[in-house]
Amino acid sequence: MRTVYFDHAATTAVDPRVFAEMEPYFVERYGNPSEIHRLGREAREAVDKARAQVAAALGAADKEIVFTSGGTEADNMALSGFLSRLEPGHLIVSAIEHPAVMETARYLMRQNWEVTFAAVDSNGVVDIDAYAAAFRDDTRLVSIMFANNVVGTIEPIRELARIAHEHGAAFHTDAVQAVGAVPIDVADLGVDLLSLSGHKLYGPKGIGALYIKRGTRVAPILHGGGHERRLRSGTENVPGMVGLGAALELAVAELPSQRPRLEALRDRLAQGFRSSIEDTVYLGHPTERLPGNVCISVRFIEGESMVLQLDGKGIAVASGSACASGSLEPSHVILGMGYAAEEAHGSVRLTLGHENTDADVDYFLEVFPPIVARLREMSPLYVKR
Amino acid sequence: MYTDLVMDHFSNPRNVGEVDDPDGAGQIGNPVCGDVMRMTIKVDDDRITDVKFKTFGCGAAVATSSMVTEMVMGKTLDEAAEISNRAVAEALGGLPAQKMHCSNLAADALHLAIEDYLTKAGRAGDVAKVLGKKA
């Protein structure tokens, strides 16, 4: 059976060129970068090179990059590590953050921080006026994602960061979905903290990084031997770092060709989807969205059923349906955009990536309409028009 | 996460639709995640001669609906009333813990359809007897 992977927002395959760079660091060059013998020095050089690659990809200085175990840890460090040095006050996060930020904010509420969950409009864009009005004298930090993992909406980060700075607050962005997909320059954006993760950009899982702008003070959240300039203890994941550095370098080099290619595939997929199926809602911003993200709600049917039926045809996709989530809650992102539980229930997220082709889009558009027709036939809510 | 039997009932659901001119119909929504199930039955001499379902829900909800229709086809009302959601889940070889609530829908919709049949037949007084404490 044909296999089509349309779930790149969940994770990506490691690019074989990246894997080739990583491979020697498991069995041959296994040294501990803290040691001064040859194997240790070799590993240290690899870590330094990887850090320089990550820094270059973001327009940052090497010293501004701290490696972490992934996007989740980078987000935790940005929020908890930045705020733990301060007296509890006020924090702003958007209402559609990934759980890595959302749950960290909730944890901080239990540590006496007050949190404003900034509202978004029906396209998923932060409401600037409400956001600007949410600042208080004791607002210390803002965390707003660069691009949303469910609906793909890209936030106006430069403007949001500028407003935060006018109010004397620092600004963090979770750019896990955006790095490698759209151009990012930290100086141009004006952010103080930025999270990224290897496995969303054709690098390995379990490695990520936090950009910490020079002069921004962050306390470690992991204590130990003082690795990563005392910010993140733990023997370095050398192959992971090598993989992240290589993947990011490739992603940035190939972005100018991949981005328009993915945008064209995305738009053809979204258009074909919507013209072949009635009663759908295109979720997210019509233009300000990630190059590979298509998120659509199909009325009268449930997302997990669509995911399973597509899986039966070899196509991997995701859904924001309550039934498809471990918590049985509909996607807080789709609800946060003002939609009802029904829209979340019927949502499917298709996220395209480097290995997808026009033939994949054609295959999807061929097999999906009959699946929808069958499920609607089965739905007590469906009334044929 | 689903057994092969669940996947089979989900991919090839039995008895989908609505019976013509039903003798009883039951529709119920799921308070946990908002799913909806509808069962329609034909009854002859207190025996279920035909049953069909429509379900808006996850794989487990579709599979349990399909399984319930197989289990009650040809059964007496008393026998059908005995079928519990647990029995349906067991017949499917088990369901993941967070999907057990979906099986409630199928048994409940069936019981509502039986109640509807009895009420329409002017035997509302029999509901308690047939459905026991489930009514």
Ligand SMILES: Cc1ncc(COP(=O)(O)O)c(C=O)c1O
């Ligand atoms: C927006 C966003 N933030 C954070 C994460 C967490 O990253 P990781 O899986 O590397 O911990 C993800 C991915 O799951 C994500 O999409």
Ligand code: FES
């Ligand atoms: S019907 Fe929603 S989880 Fe099964």
